[in-house]
Amino acid sequence: DQQVKQNSPSLSVQEGRISILNCDYTNSMFDYFLWYKKYPAEGPTFLISISSIKDKNEDGRFTVFLNKSAKHLSLHIVPSQPGDSAVYFCAATFRPSGNTPLVFGKGTRLSVIA
């Protein structure tokens, strides 16, 4: 039973436009969410996170939105660049500073077309 779902396996976006990657979760106990980015033949790297006490967190071109009532979060990349082409994983856990391991979604492959 998947607790973190990324229902779009892939997404193609034109360079300069907005990329929106979606993530849904089923466990209402999750209260901290993260996005990781993965290039081929490399390990995932941390991108951005959000605590359940917030509904938005920004870092440069990347913004994560959290809708707790819908158990949904999204990652917005504006403007999209070819270097953003990668697999993006959504992850969730129960508290921000604990040692409860992350639960990952299946990932969405983003292709930014020049």
Added chain:
Amino acid sequence: NAGVTQTPKFHILKIGQSMTLQCTQDMNHNYMYWYRQDPGMGLKLIYYSVGAGITDKGEVPNGYNVSRSTTEDFPLRLELAAPSQTSVYFCASSKTGAGANVLTFGAGSRLTVL
């Protein structure tokens, strides 16, 4: 500035053989993890450790063993390899406290069992 180092990067194993995937980190992180990623799937937690001498099972521990005798090293042992263990294995580490969910991943070890 090595971060998390995994060896080997690639390996082919015969059914029934055993092997150890090595993982070492030089960031003095207390937490270490082993994940596996199957094609089109997310990262599934195999085992994790919150410190030397302490290990715990994740979501998919069957067929694997771990040990954590030092802070730096967290080897993953595959006993009696099966084709279902063909996967890419990622080792990761993180700090305690507020940074616990920001994992630093290794580049991965691609294992094929034939």
